[in-house]
Amino acid sequence: MVRTIMTTTRAVLRHKAHVVTTFDQQLAKLLDDLAETMYAHCGIGLAATQIGIKRRVFVYDVGHGLCEMVNPILLAGEGQMKSVERCLSVPGLKRTIRRYARVRVYALNRFGAPLWVEAKGNLACCLQHEIDHMDGILLMDHEAWRTPHDTHLNWGDLFGRTAHCLYGHDEFFGHHSSCSD
Numbered sequence: 001m002v003r004t005i006m007t008t009t010r011a012v013l014r015h016k017a018h019v020v021t022t023f024d025q026q027l028a029k030l031l032d033d034l035a036e037t038m039y040a041h042c043g044i045g046l047a048a049t050q051i052g053i054k055r056r057v058f059v060y061d062v063g064h065g066l067c068e069m070v071n072p073i074l075l076a077g078e079g080q081m082k083s084v085e086r087c088l089s090v091p092g093l094k095r096t097i098r099r100y101a102r103v104r105v106y107a108l109n110r111f112g113a114p115l116w117v118e119a120k121g122n123l124a125c126c127l128q129h130e131i132d133h134m135d136g137i138l139l140m141d142h143e144a145w146r147t148p149h150d151t152h153l154n155w156g157d158l159f160g161r162t163a164h165c166l167y168g169h170d171e172f173f174g175h176h177s178s179c180s181d
């Protein structure tokens with residue numbers, strides 16, 4: 001079932017979500033609804049708090065199929081990357097922020113079995129964004145990426161895709177990714 005996505009006016013987005021202790025039909029239904037809702041809104045990730053459920057659960061699909069995480073923990077992060085992000089719960093905001101370039105995440109699946117994911121690039125950024133949602137952290141809480149050497153990036157922020165096309169190459173911006181979740 002496609003659920004309503006909460007936006008920043010809803011306090012639930014700011015709550016620390018609860019650890020899942022029961023792996024039952026209700027959890028399965030929540031994960032199914034999250035996936036359906038994420039795809040309906042063309043997102044690449046969606047956390048339970050975004051549909052008003054205070055559980056440490058999210059789904060994502062960065063182009064390699066649907067994945068689910070229950071009680072995710074960021075075990076390690078290294079390096080840094082520019083990440084251009086949007087959030088379905090913060091309509092209209094596009095923010096370039098700093099993320100770990102590589103992460104290792106531990107979580108459980110819907111049956112309570114453990115899984116470890118090592119990620120870089122777009123997936124690493126997506127996982128960090130979703131794990132933020134577990135603790136009520138939103139995109140605007142991150143400092144925007146601004147350094148004297150990033151004038152070109154500021155242009156990109158100002159003019160969006162036009163500037164991006166103008167420069168033409170992702171590598172001009174360095175290692176970065178773009179996500180909406």
Ligand SMILES: [Zn+2]
Binds near residue numbers: 087133
């Ligand atoms: Zn989000």
